Amino acid sequence: MFTGIVEVIGVVSEYQAYDTSESGGSGVSITITECSEILVDVHLGDSIAVNGTCLTVTEFDKEKTWFKVGVSPETLALTNLGDLKAQSKVNLERAISGEVRFGGHVVQGHVDTIATIQSVTSDENSLRYTFKLRDAKFIAYIVHKGFICLDGTSLTITDVDQEKKEFSIMMVAYTQSKVVMPLKKVGDTVNVEVDLTGKLVENQVRAVLENQIENKDSSLVKLITQIVEKKVSELVK
Incomplete structure (x- = not known):
């Protein structure tokens, strides 16, 4: 970790x-x-x-x-x-040891995909980067103000464009001097590890929904049945 x-x-x-x-x-x-x-x-x-x-x-x-x-x-x-x-x-x-202060976020070192640098612009002493994902499906785990790890650097997402499968981050001057990203240019790639939390939540929600759907007496099935019956009744009238 x-x-x-x-x-x-x-x-x-x-x-x-x-x-x-x-x-x-x-x-x-x-x-x-x-x-x-x-x-x-x-x-x-x-x-x-x-x-x-x-x-x-x-x-x-x-x-x-x-x-x-x-x-x-x-x-x-x-x-x-x-x-x-x-x-x-x-x-x-x-890899961290038990006594290390946790300054970033939980990173596994398991890269999900890569992203291409689309643009780099200056904002006072910071740099604004926009990236496009190679594998579009991972945009589902990228949220505004959420965490992301790019080339091993913990960063905060400042903007997400779901349609273009693009996202942006801001890098302050201190970080610029400590990592390799400022050495890269538009068209270069970065390794992307999305926040593990999103994957865990998705997996748990999917498991719960699948169990609910398989059980005909579950609250979800009953709710869907009520909605369908109501809609059918309205159409008949």
């Missing part, structure tokens, strides 16, 4: 598509450096969010100046990690 509060911006030192080393697992591996401050307590198997994607540490050097992670095909399909290359900058956050 993460908070969406980026700890440090790391730099990709190596992006290897077919890493045959033991820690690479014959798949895609990414080596990240310039992040020693978050490696002081690192262990193999630890989780670190890279641009909002929860990845497992498979290797690090004795001096703790770099670490390596593996990336599965599914993760590559859902995220923009496949666009990384040597010298790319990435947001990094360690």
Whole structure:
């Protein structure tokens, strides 16, 4: 679990598509450096969010100046990690421990989809970003003043256009200096993790409705029956 509060911006030192080393697992591996401050307590198997994607540490050097992670095909399909290359900058956050203050919101590091930057405009010392979702269905979980995690950064939604499948956020000057998004331009993508709360509520409501509909004596079925009977009666008259 993460908070969406980026700890440090790391730099990709190596992006290897077919890493045959033991820690690479014959798949895609990414080596990240310039992040020693978050490696002081690192262990193999630890989780670190890279641009909002929860990845497992498979290797690090004795001096703790770099670490390596593996990336599965599914993760590559859902995220923009496949666009990384040597010298790319990435947001990094360690998984939280019990004593950490919770500054952002509950972030799993499980990216739902990506979004494309549609526009960037200045608003005094802040930047206003508008994004368009690749997978339109996730707009259902994006609400005005709700939480969203973009490239591992916890942000507040300032506007939602359900029809265009677009949403906007504001980024204050302090945050701009701590994350990679200001380095991106219109047309670039960000990893999107919608607020888990919306998914949980939807799942619970669906389960309750399905149970109610299957039970002919439920209050919902009785209500629907009454409404239908009333409408039929009005049509007959």
